[in-house]
Amino acid sequence: MEVLEQKGLLREFKSASTKERAFRELVTAYQERIYWHVRKIVITHDDADDVTQEVFIKVYKSLENFREDSQLFTWIYRIATNEALNHLKKMKRRTSLSIDDVHGELQNHLTHGGLISGDEIQMKLQKALLKLPEKQRLVFNMKYFDDLKYDEIAEITGTSVGALKASFHLAVKKIEEDLNQD
Amino acid sequence: MSNKDKHIKLDNNPELAKNVFEVPDGYFDNLHSKLIENSEGILNQSDKLKELPFEVPANYFEELTDSILEKTIGNETKVIPLTQQLWFKVTAVAASLALIASFYFLMPEQSIVEPSLSDISNETIIEYLHAQQSSQEDLFEGLDSLDILLDDMIAEELNIFADVLSTNTELNYDFEYFDY
Incomplete structure (x- = not known):
């Protein structure tokens, strides 16, 4: 940035x-x-x-x-x-x-x-994101879309880097499960 | 050496608890990113997923800048801070006082003319006093007529009230119960 x-x-x-x-x-x-x-x-x-x-x-x-x-x-x-x-x-x-x-x-x-707008897969990702708990959604957005570093996200959210990594990992898992359904 | 001396106890031997394995420098710093990057997951298969399905109106960001500046800097220039107002007031009062003082001290004494009553003719003085007296009489006459007018209005109101009471007896009560 x-x-x-x-x-x-x-x-x-x-x-x-x-x-x-x-x-x-x-x-x-x-x-x-x-x-x-x-x-x-x-x-x-x-x-x-x-x-x-x-x-x-x-x-x-x-x-x-x-x-x-x-x-x-x-x-x-x-x-x-x-x-x-x-x-x-x-x-x-x-x-x-x-x-x-x-x-x-x-x-x-x-x-x-x-x-x-956006195609089917992009809409599916956004819908999957809305199913996540607030914190996981936030962390995922900042890491995946905004490409922020964990240190920066930690400063923004006031959370430890370890907790952020765990949140992101869970978010990725849930989203991929959701996207791979049907 | 006796068997007793050869016996190694796990307790009380911190050397044994030491990790004998090593990892390259910075390995753990990048481990998580590597795991995500190397995952075969759908999220890393297409860059398209990183594009958002949202749009904004045409020229939105130019208008957004203007709107934000209008609501921040634009608002501030219209509101004059109190300190600045006080500064202006104090400066204005000081300047006015300085101006008055300069008039008082710099005005030549001989230029101040004191009008003397002896310079005015008797006729003028008598005319002035007559005019004063007549204007006062007009004022008193006016006040008298106003009193008469008000008296008439009160009398008329009282008559109307008396008529209403005579026709609506239920209104004819006094307020003794409320008089505490």
Whole structure:
């Protein structure tokens, strides 16, 4: 993953004269990755759009207080993950659905929603992913699609590398079983 | 050496617990990835699976940048921070005081003209006093007529109320029970 020169960007963001330029640079660099990360969790474009915007508003508000003990992009990924999962929780509260029903709802969007294409096997993979527990789905997405390293995923999710490897291994096993069915 | 000396005990002998096998450097760091990569699983058979079946509207990401900037930087420029407002207020007050002080101290003394009553003719003074008196009389007359108007309105309201009470006797009660 290309990473912006973090120190320079943060210095520019803290200065009133260069703040706008620095933030524009940050948004341009990360918005697509964040959008696709969120989209894989919330499935619909409209929800992904709302959540992505909310993520960058939060980034803007808290960037001055960002402690540089982690990488900027893992910090943004962490905010995005939290926001996307909170969105699913809100969905659950709003519609009084259980989390399984929420996943059923997401499967429904996958089948009938707009701005969804892809061939049969890609759709099958997405449906298989929706059957996984939240954590396994997250880890699988970040490792398989986003190609993040375990260290980076550990920083984003606040989990140990060992636990992540176990989650990914289980996810792969379940997905392959699912894809090989019929 | 006696048989007793040759006897080796597993307990109390840490040397025996040592692992005698070795692996290449960094072997365990890459083991998991190798297992996944080498698996014959369907996930590694096709790159197509790594493509997402999702789409976005045309020019979406250009619009997304604008939308995010509008909701962050755009919002901030419209709201003036309190500190800045205070700074402006303090500066404005200081500037005003400085201006007033400069007028007071720099104005030549002779230019301040004190009007003297002796310079005004008697006729003018009498006219002024007449005008003052008549305007006050107008005001009092106005107040009197307003009082009359209000009295009339109250009397009219009381008459209507008396009529209502005479025709609706159930409304004619007093409030003694609520008077505590």
